[in-house]
Amino acid sequence: MWGWLLRRLGQILPTLLILSFMIFGLQQLMPGDPAVILAGEERGDPAVLAQIRAELRLDRPIWDQYLYWIGNVLQGDFGWSWRIRMPVSELILEKLPVTAQLATMAFIIAVLIGVPAGILSATHRDRPADWLANGIALSGISTPNFWLGIMMILLFSVQLGWLPPSGYVPLWEDPVQSLATTIMPAFVLGTGVAGVLMRHTRAAMLTALSQDYVRTARAKGLAEKVVIWKHALRNALIPVVTLGTIEFGRLLAGAVLTEQIFTIPGFGKLIVDAVFNRDYPVVQGVVLATALIFVVLSLIADLLYMAINPRLRAA
Amino acid sequence: MIRKTIAAACLGTAVLAVAAPPASAQHLRIALREDPDILDPTLSRTYVGRIVYMGFCDKLFDINEQLQPVPQLATGFRWEDPQTLSISLRQGVRFHDGEIMDAEAVRYSLNRHLTLQGSFRRSEMGGVTAIEVVDPQTVRIRLDKPNASFLAALTDRAGMVLSPKAAEAAGRNFGNRPVCAGPMRFVERVAQERIVLERFPEYWDAGRVHLDRVTYLPIPDNTVRLANLQSGAVEFGERMEPDDLRAIQRNRNLRGVPVEELGYQGLTINIGNGARANTPMGRDARVRHAFELSLDRAAINQVVYEGMYTPTRQPVPPASAFHQKDFQPEPRDVNRARALLREAGFNQPVPVELLVPNNPDLRQAGEVIQAMAREGGFDVSIRASEFASALQGAVRGEFEVFLLGWSGRTDPDGNIYAFMHSTGGQNDGRYSNPEVDRLLEQARAEGDFEKRKDLYNQALQIALGRDHMRIYLWHRKNVMIHSARLSGYRPNPDGMIRLQDMRLN
Numbered sequence: 001m002w003g004w005l006l007r008r009l010g011q012i013l014p015t016l017l018i019l020s021f022m023i024f025g026l027q028q029l030m031p032g033d034p035a036v037i038l039a040g041e042e043r044g045d046p047a048v049l050a051q052i053r054a055e056l057r058l059d060r061p062i063w064d065q066y067l068y069w070i071g072n073v074l075q076g077d078f079g080w081s082w083r084i085r086m087p088v089s090e091l092i093l094e095k096l097p098v099t100a101q102l103a104t105m106a107f108i109i110a111v112l113i114g115v116p117a118g119i120l121s122a123t124h125r126d127r128p129a130d131w132l133a134n135g136i137a138l139s140g141i142s143t144p145n146f147w148l149g150i151m152m153i154l155l156f157s158v159q160l161g162w163l164p165p166s167g168y169v170p171l172w173e174d175p176v177q178s179l180a181t182t183i184m185p186a187f188v189l190g191t192g193v194a195g196v197l198m199r200h201t202r203a204a205m206l207t208a209l210s211q212d213y214v215r216t217a218r219a220k221g222l223a224e225k226v227v228i229w230k231h232a233l234r235n236a237l238i239p240v241v242t243l244g245t246i247e248f249g250r251l252l253a254g255a256v257l258t259e260q261i262f263t264i265p266g267f268g269k270l271i272v273d274a275v276f277n278r279d280y281p282v283v284q285g286v287v288l289a290t291a292l293i294f295v296v297l298s299l300i301a302d303l304l305y306m307a308i309n310p311r312l313r314a315a
Numbered sequence: 316m317i318r319k320t321i322a323a324a325c326l327g328t329a330v331l332a333v334a335a336p337p338a339s340a341q342h343l344r345i346a347l348r349e350d351p352d353i354l355d356p357t358l359s360r361t362y363v364g365r366i367v368y369m370g371f372c373d374k375l376f377d378i379n380e381q382l383q384p385v386p387q388l389a390t391g392f393r394w395e396d397p398q399t400l401s402i403s404l405r406q407g408v409r410f411h412d413g414e415i416m417d418a419e420a421v422r423y424s425l426n427r428h429l430t431l432q433g434s435f436r437r438s439e440m441g442g443v444t445a446i447e448v449v450d451p452q453t454v455r456i457r458l459d460k461p462n463a464s465f466l467a468a469l470t471d472r473a474g475m476v477l478s479p480k481a482a483e484a485a486g487r488n489f490g491n492r493p494v495c496a497g498p499m500r501f502v503e504r505v506a507q508e509r510i511v512l513e514r515f516p517e518y519w520d521a522g523r524v525h526l527d528r529v530t531y532l533p534i535p536d537n538t539v540r541l542a543n544l545q546s547g548a549v550e551f552g553e554r555m556e557p558d559d560l561r562a563i564q565r566n567r568n569l570r571g572v573p574v575e576e577l578g579y580q581g582l583t584i585n586i587g588n589g590a591r592a593n594t595p596m597g598r599d600a601r602v603r604h605a606f607e608l609s610l611d612r613a614a615i616n617q618v619v620y621e622g623m624y625t626p627t628r629q630p631v632p633p634a635s636a637f638h639q640k641d642f643q644p645e646p647r648d649v650n651r652a653r654a655l656l657r658e659a660g661f662n663q664p665v666p667v668e669l670l671v672p673n674n675p676d677l678r679q680a681g682e683v684i685q686a687m688a689r690e691g692g693f694d695v696s697i698r699a700s701e702f703a704s705a706l707q708g709a710v711r712g713e714f715e716v717f718l719l720g721w722s723g724r725t726d727p728d729g730n731i732y733a734f735m736h737s738t739g740g741q742n743d744g745r746y747s748n749p750e751v752d753r754l755l756e757q758a759r760a761e762g763d764f765e766k767r768k769d770l771y772n773q774a775l776q777i778a779l780g781r782d783h784m785r786i787y788l789w790h791r792k793n794v795m796i797h798s799a800r801l802s803g804y805r806p807n808p809d810g811m812i813r814l815q816d817m818r819l820n
Contacts, residue, residue, distance in 0.1 A: 032703035036710050038360075045438075045740045055433060084506055085353045085490055091506060150538055157546040165542040166534055168508060263534045265508035273350060273507060278703055 008302070012295050019291045020073070023284055024066045034058065034278035038082060056082060069284065078288075079281035081274075088285035091270060096289070099266035101171055102182055102189070102259075103251035109190030110197055110247070113140075115240065117194070118201020122209060123228060133198060140195030145188050149261040152184045166263035185262040189255050193247045200243050204236035211235075238308050245301035252297070253290045341527040341819055343801070344549040345812060346540045350507045350533035355490030356475040357428050360435045362722045362810075365472065366553060367531050369811045370512045371411070372495035374474035375402060375421070376466065380807055382577075382635055382725045384470050388416060388496060388519075397461035397762060402469075404452045408519045410478035411500035418448040423479040425456070428472075431487075438740065439468040461760040463767060467726030498524045498814050507533060525803070525818035541796075544569055550798040550819065553812060556676075557623040557794055568799050573623060573792040574806040577632050577723025577730070580624075580680075582606075582669075582716050582786040587745035589712030595665050596715060602665060603783035605655040606716075609691020611647040615683045616789050619676055624789040629775055630721070630730040632790045634808040636764070637727040639772050642780070652691035664694035670714040673699040677718055680788075684718075709743040717743065720791070725809065727771055728759050734785070735778050746784040751777050 035052040039045070053059040057068060072079060078088035114137075121133035157165035163184055169177040208214060209232050217227045256268035263269070267286060274282035351364035356372060376384040376392075386392075388408060393401045408416035425446050428436035442465070445457040458465060468474065481494035493501050498520070499512035510531040518524055532549060534540040537556050543549045545566065560571040584603055585592045595602045612626035628644040631637050656663055667688065671681040678699055685695040700708065708714050721741075723730055733739040736755050737747035751774050758770035778784050793810040803816035 031707060032701070033707045033710070036707045037703050048438075048740075052433070081506075083352050085355075085358070085487065086506060094505065153539060153542045157548070158542050161546055164548050165546050166539050167532060167548070261536055261539060263508075263532070263536070263539065265505060269507050276701070276703060 008299055015295055016288065016291060020070055020288055023287045024069065027280060027283060028062055032278050034082065034280060037278050073288065078285040081279055081282050083277045083279045088281050091282060092285055092289050095266050095270050098168060098264060099252055102186055102255070102264060102266060103248060105182055105186035106189035106193065106251050107248050109186055110193035111244065113191065114194035114197025115201050117198040119205055119228065119233065121198065121202040122205030125206065137195040137198040140191040145192065145257045146261055149185065149188045149258060152188065156184060168264050185258045185264055188258050189251060193251065196247060197240065197244060201236065201240050204239050205232060208232040208236040238305060241304050241308060242301050245297050245304065249294045249297040252293050341525060342530070343526050343551060343817065343819060344530045344532060345551040345553065346532050346534045346543050346549040348554045349535060353490035354493050354504065356472040356477065357431050357434045357436055358490060359472065366812055367510055368472065368475065370499045370529055370814050371497035371501050372475045372493065373497045374470060375476065376470045376474055378470045378725050378809060380805070382808060384466050388476055392466065398458045400456045400465065401449070402454050402456070404454065405519060406452060408496050409517050410496045411494045411515055412478050412481050414478050414480050416476055416496050417451045418454040420479050421454045421476050422446045422448050424476045427477065427482060436473040439473045461762065463762050464726040464728035464759055467724065467729065470725060499529055520815065523815040526814055529814060544796055550801055551812065552796045554810070555794040555796050557620050557792065559796060560794060563796060570797055570799055572795045572806050574795060574810065575625060575632060575634055575808055576791050576793045576810055577634070577725060577808050578721045579627060579630055579632070579723065579790050580718070580720040580788050582788065583709065583719050583744050584716050584785060585712060585714055585744045586784060587747060588743060591712050591715055594715050595661050596667055599659045600781065600783050601655045601659040602661060605652040605691060606667070606688060606693060607783055607786045608645060608648045608652040609688045609693065610684060611687060612644050612788055615680055618683050619680045624791050627787050627790050628779065629787055630734065631727050632723060632808065635727060637768050637771055639775060642775055649691045656692045663692040664689065665692060667693050667695045668715040669695050669697050670705055670708060670717040671697055671699050672702045672705050672718070681718055731755060731771065732759060735774065744784065746778065746782070748777065748782060
């Protein structure tokens, strides 16, 4: 177990290094010269463009730019935003709690809807409850976030005036206002994930319910509630937990469209603005941070998997 | 169970709704179309940043609704000779850090604009050879040659005066905590979320400031910006869409104010920038003229912008005294367009590639142009591109015709020189005509209004009337929507939001 854990931890650094190389390389393929964008009205003046390129080291070979950047990153310096001249690490630390709050709320909503709906659907297979749960799951997956977001804003903010249409208030500043500003985007994100969780819970439950141990449990005369909750669900949850961790990672990576619509200043909005403005240090920093989050969450998923399934620990 | 859950959800939402605190009595929330870049007047470059500066960074001169310079931190100016400008300064002005604003601070600020690495003000202040402190309330600026547009530069960021003490201490990080001498002082900025200002009690014109706090909120999505206005979450929305005015027609809580802007939208034609200039449009002025004749600017404006914008043939907006009233668009004439193409010896339809920034209204405008030009003998293909990529393509000459706008400047030089002069920084089509160059240089140096206006007229007649180097299409309108509770807002063609005299009733 400990050897496995150390091996997994040892894989993180090379994985991130390879990712950093890919991030840097792919970024060079993006059209749009950052110097031209930063030069603004002076974009036609070669001297100005040369000055900006020299200042940002864009006139150096790519390998030189990469080594300079990765050298600084390894020392904890992610560079400065070219556009707003703030340290990238500061921006990441500023936006991470926002996205973490939104992702956590969305995930709670997704689990509260998706898992019970999946169980209900599996235990009432081919009956109205199954059809209803499936319908809800499919609409959650297939409804575009931007459409649902706009509709919710029009209903709850413009028509009813219950919730603020956009913006964000940190949880520690005003918890009630913070919930008011994040509940709609969390719901929009959560319903999408709930659909996925529901489908997987249903499939896993159906598989579990058809296993011999469930038949044995029923034959022993156990109550149906005990059979479902204690025997079938515990086993069915193993793939759902893995999937849930990955989905949570995706939510943390930034829900680009939802953050744009609700003007939530999280990772998604940060990276979109950075890409459109060719703010390379921000793009690189945020993508690397996201990759790190994914790698860590994948490790957590494996640990949870082991916690739920003791056979893996023995292996 | 389900009923209980629904009831709990409704109760929760209602609790959140009830708990939402109302904004304080004089707290103005302004929805911005974009997030500004760095808040350092020397280093910033965005239009939206200028809107925020109006709240906390006074300039030597402001402009009035007639686009004339009016003193702000200055009390007056005098041209000692065509190359020497003497500016007298207001007494008793303090920066937000309590330091005194005097001639030394002005000298420091202007020098910073001129010398700081990466300054975007250097070209606006081109030609300054010396900045001298005459006495604590007078500063003298020497230019290498006469420049009639120089004073206009001082009505924008180049004229903003910074606290030397704060600027020295912060260096290139000044923009993270700017210290100026405006009606409000900077409180905080959370990137992409909010910029907060609060009233500065020691402001030199404090009697005209009634707001206690101003929060700028970048909300890029137009539907959401409008929803914020409709729900009362913000009191002011800038650069709204023209059709938003119809959406708020029956809303008694909102007021819409369309203001003609200083800029324009037009077609930049590649005439001499690389291999892509070697096209019928690039080579022959008759083809460009034919293209122009095939367009009905008023109809494009009607289809895409509900007739709200002003069709034009020139870069100078009607609000400017330099607007050439007699230089108006020719009526659409597809027969004449086809005749011109025949005369130029090109087979019809003449292929043209139109580069369009990838946003809905400009794409739609591109499609209307495509349909109109077809009747005039052109086969227009549209290439929609994300703005940054399109801009790079323009600089490198990777375009044939580019639908591009400009936010505009108060002085005509700011709308013409960089775009038409052969050395202009934004002359992406590389148009070059020595006669036009000479006229623009003369106009820049000419101090007499009538003579200057005539020089611009001559330049436009050649560059646009004869060479058709660009096809100007329309002057946009800045659509401002604000709460009916707000009074004191003075619309200005520059699109800036001046906080003085504004109050929430």
